[in-house]
Amino acid sequence: MDRESLLRGLSVETESRMLLVVLDGLGGLPGEGGETELEVAHTPNMDRLARRSALGLTYPVSYGITPGSGPAHLALFGYDPLRYEIGRGVLENLGLDVELQKGDVAIRGNFCTVEERKGQLVVMDRRAGRIPTEKNRELCVRLQEAIGEIQDVEVLFTPGMEHRFALRLRGEGLCGCIADTDPQHEGVEPYPPVATCQEGERTVQVVEELLTRVREVLSKEERANFVLLRGFSEVPHIPSMEELFKLKAGAIATYPMYRGLARLVGMEVLSIGGMELEQEVETLERHWDKYTFFYFHVKKTDSYGEDGNFPAKVGVIEEFDEMLPRILALKPDVLVITGDHSTPALLKGHSWHPNPFLLSSPYVRRMPHQAFSERACAEGCLGRFPAMEALPLMMAHALKLRKFGA
Amino acid sequence: MDRESLLRGLSVETESRMLLVVLDGLGGLPGEGGETELEVAHTPNMDRLARRSALGLTYPVSYGITPGSGPAHLALFGYDPLRYEIGRGVLENLGLDVELQKGDVAIRGNFCTVEERKGQLVVMDRRAGRIPTEKNRELCVRLQEAIGEIQDVEVLFTPGMEHRFALRLRGEGLCGCIADTDPQHEGVEPYPPVATCQEGERTVQVVEELLTRVREVLSKEERANFVLLRGFSEVPHIPSMEELFKLKAGAIATYPMYRGLARLVGMEVLSIGGMELEQEVETLERHWDKYTFFYFHVKKTDSYGEDGNFPAKVGVIEEFDEMLPRILALKPDVLVITGDHSTPALLKGHSWHPNPFLLSSPYVRRMPHQAFSERACAEGCLGRFPAMEALPLMMAHALKLRKFGA
Numbered sequence: 001m002d003r004e005s006l007l008r009g010l011s012v013e014t015e016s017r018m019l020l021v022v023l024d025g026l027g028g029l030p031g032e033g034g035e036t037e038l039e040v041a042h043t044p045n046m047d048r049l050a051r052r053s054a055l056g057l058t059y060p061v062s063y064g065i066t067p068g069s070g071p072a073h074l075a076l077f078g079y080d081p082l083r084y085e086i087g088r089g090v091l092e093n094l095g096l097d098v099e100l101q102k103g104d105v106a107i108r109g110n111f112c113t114v115e116e117r118k119g120q121l122v123v124m125d126r127r128a129g130r131i132p133t134e135k136n137r138e139l140c141v142r143l144q145e146a147i148g149e150i151q152d153v154e155v156l157f158t159p160g161m162e163h164r165f166a167l168r169l170r171g172e173g174l175c176g177c178i179a180d181t182d183p184q185h186e187g188v189e190p191y192p193p194v195a196t197c198q199e200g201e202r203t204v205q206v207v208e209e210l211l212t213r214v215r216e217v218l219s220k221e222e223r224a225n226f227v228l229l230r231g232f233s234e235v236p237h238i239p240s241m242e243e244l245f246k247l248k249a250g251a252i253a254t255y256p257m258y259r260g261l262a263r264l265v266g267m268e269v270l271s272i273g274g275m276e277l278e279q280e281v282e283t284l285e286r287h288w289d290k291y292t293f294f295y296f297h298v299k300k301t302d303s304y305g306e307d308g309n310f311p312a313k314v315g316v317i318e319e320f321d322e323m324l325p326r327i328l329a330l331k332p333d334v335l336v337i338t339g340d341h342s343t344p345a346l347l348k349g350h351s352w353h354p355n356p357f358l359l360s361s362p363y364v365r366r367m368p369h370q371a372f373s374e375r376a377c378a379e380g381c382l383g384r385f386p387a388m389e390a391l392p393l394m395m396a397h398a399l400k401l402r403k404f405g406a
Numbered sequence: 407m408d409r410e411s412l413l414r415g416l417s418v419e420t421e422s423r424m425l426l427v428v429l430d431g432l433g434g435l436p437g438e439g440g441e442t443e444l445e446v447a448h449t450p451n452m453d454r455l456a457r458r459s460a461l462g463l464t465y466p467v468s469y470g471i472t473p474g475s476g477p478a479h480l481a482l483f484g485y486d487p488l489r490y491e492i493g494r495g496v497l498e499n500l501g502l503d504v505e506l507q508k509g510d511v512a513i514r515g516n517f518c519t520v521e522e523r524k525g526q527l528v529v530m531d532r533r534a535g536r537i538p539t540e541k542n543r544e545l546c547v548r549l550q551e552a553i554g555e556i557q558d559v560e561v562l563f564t565p566g567m568e569h570r571f572a573l574r575l576r577g578e579g580l581c582g583c584i585a586d587t588d589p590q591h592e593g594v595e596p597y598p599p600v601a602t603c604q605e606g607e608r609t610v611q612v613v614e615e616l617l618t619r620v621r622e623v624l625s626k627e628e629r630a631n632f633v634l635l636r637g638f639s640e641v642p643h644i645p646s647m648e649e650l651f652k653l654k655a656g657a658i659a660t661y662p663m664y665r666g667l668a669r670l671v672g673m674e675v676l677s678i679g680g681m682e683l684e685q686e687v688e689t690l691e692r693h694w695d696k697y698t699f700f701y702f703h704v705k706k707t708d709s710y711g712e713d714g715n716f717p718a719k720v721g722v723i724e725e726f727d728e729m730l731p732r733i734l735a736l737k738p739d740v741l742v743i744t745g746d747h748s749t750p751a752l753l754k755g756h757s758w759h760p761n762p763f764l765l766s767s768p769y770v771r772r773m774p775h776q777a778f779s780e781r782a783c784a785e786g787c788l789g790r791f792p793a794m795e796a797l798p799l800m801m802a803h804a805l806k807l808r809k810f811g812a
């Protein structure tokens with residue numbers, strides 16, 4: 001029996017409520033004082049919670065593998081990240097609240113600056129001087145008006161931040177097996193769209209015409225006078241959390257990509273009044289009765305880790321700790337606090353190090369004297385386990401999994 | 407996506423240098439004082455290194471499985487030891503420095519004593535009274551001169567120790583699926599060679615003629631008047647470390663079998679001036695600039711473990727510890743010190759106990775107050791993991807693996 005059939009067969013719908021808090025990029029590495037960001041942070045509430053919780057470490061994909069946000073989150077939602085791969089174009093569209101269906105081709109685009117030299121286009125700036133987001137929106141409106149359809153394929157442009165946009169192609173017989181047109185370097189021609197499988201020919205024709213027409217619309221622009229496309233992909237078929245785990249799942253995340261990932265597994269994405277942590281907590285409080293599973297995402301731990309800003313990452317952890325009493329006041333039956341991947345300030349990027357993991361429930365074994373830290377998690381009673389097993393563990397502690405076998 | 411495709415896709419070639427030190431059979435069991443060989447050994451250099459390293463325990467194959475040197479080493483080189491099986495005949499030939507190619511059939515042989523009774527051969531001594539190695543060499547020369555080729559198949563006899571020799575068959579259409587002719591008991595007939603798959607018929611014919619001619623050559627011998635064959639096998643197709651991990655790999659090992667195993671995964675085997683540890687270290691120093699991965703093998707920990715000689719095994723560990731500063735002076739980006747399997751003096755043989763594992767790199771989490779010992783490794787931040795994941799972990803710490811997914 002495979003893992004999904006096992007879980008699907010055993011999961012039951014109950015009233016118990018589970019909360020998965022993801023402090024993005026939480027795990028760290030020792031700084032100058034020999035302690036990690038989480039160890040340095042003053043976190044009296046999490047430390048108190050840790051003393052009556054089960055701790056452990058999770059690895060998102062496998063030993064030594066540094067995951068992107070897509071596979072890292074899929075794992076936390078209970079899915080095998082090597083089974084379901086999410087393309088970059090899909091992620092970009094989802095992140096901009098674009099609805100995707102089976103068969104759509106999703107693409108990530110950049111506005112860029114090109115020059116015509118001897119009849120050839122040469123990329124001068126891959127990011128069009130990072131044009132303002134306002135300008136991006138204006139250009140996407142113009143492109144949308146001029147190019148709504150190509151060869152019976154519906155085209156949707158959606159502006160992102162600065163020079164970034166998302167493109168969705170919807171129509172019969174499309175295929176995501178197209179190589180990037182972004183040459184990744186300046187001073188060279190953009191690549192033509194090329195199919196990487198047998199079924200890609202029609203899509204290549206559509207994209208070729210699209211690029212010709214985009215160039216016509218933008219040719220008078222000073223900076224954003226062309227586009228580069230990459231991450232052509234289709235939505236993988238993923239069973240929803242409702243289908244697989246019988247959960248009514250709600251997502252609280254301020255950044256579009258994470259809302260998109262949540263939507264991909266069938267979560268309802270809740271609207272938040274703003275970008276602040278406090279507003280996320282308010283949203284959680286407001287919807288507490290409506291869902292049996294909440295995904296609660298805190299982005300800035302990762303952002304500061306990526307910046308190499310150790311003290312600022314410590315600050316975000318402390319900010320979350322101050323909010324924890326309000327979350328505990330909701331009395332979740334199971335509460336997990338963890339990261340999706342590590343983002344040590346020392347490495348200024350995602351890393352392969354396992355994630356600190358805390359599971360609070362009345363049904364846990366505990367180790368004495370523990371705080372919430374990488375070290376305590378390394379000694380925790382849950383040991384090290386694949387991140388995709390976090391959700392089954394939560395389900396078990398919420399008494400949402402029946403016995404296997406008699 | 408399978409593990410090898412994942413690793414192959416993510417690995418990048420960089421200048422960083424990794425060193426894998428294998429103290430063969432390092433792991434032990436408590437002696438009379440309650441401490442293992444590694445715990446008793448005075449190892450100030452390894453203990454100091456342990457305080458800034460990540461520790462853990464690896465299991466070579468699976469829980470409770472005692473590995474031979476072949477699977478244990480394949481795992482350490484990053485390969486799934488259950489996917490690539492190395493036959494005993496292959497190992498025996500490699501151990502005697504015989505070069506093997508794809509398609510060769512490799513066999514392990516014993517000289518034995520037989521008697522003719524009513525036209526049948528009966529095995530009287532499976533080891534021909536453990537004839538001296540000198541005698542073995544002389545017999546192999548005679549056999550080689552008499553039987554260089556059979557039915558267009560090239561035959562190579564290589565003497566081992568006492569009654570043991572290796573046999574290599576090279577030619578078209580051969581197959582390693584042949585059952586042992588060694589009946590494992592005395593007082594019975596040798597088994598005839600029998601194919602265990604459809605493709606083995608030609609090889610059976612070759613081996614039948616080989617045995618007839620061997621008997622003719624040896625019939626006048628008093629003790630070694632026939633041979634028993636076992637471990638018929640072919641070289642598995644293993645992608646090289648260069649192919650899979652983009653590593654330029656060099657091997658430093660004094661014993662032929664380990665050099666053979668290294669060659670099997672595409673390492674270059676470096677010549678060493680002699681059998682001493684100091685000469686291995688000199689070899690490492692001399693070649694340090696030429697490779698991005700070094701496999702450094704120390705044999706005697708295992709040999710003394712097999713002898714049940716606890717203090718002598720302790721001595722070898724201490725001898726290595728004294729050499730460690732010279733190794734550290736090379737400033738490897740990642741250094742691992744571990745065993746391939748445990749060889750507790752108490753058991754006088756390989757065992758299933760997991761291997762102490764130390765990984766030194768600037769990018770590790772540490773646990774306080776640790777030394778290099780089985781106990782500290784059991785509490786180490788790397789936990790317990792399959793030995794085949796050691797290489798991906800080394801790659802990650804050497805920043806040789808790209809991010810998976812976006």
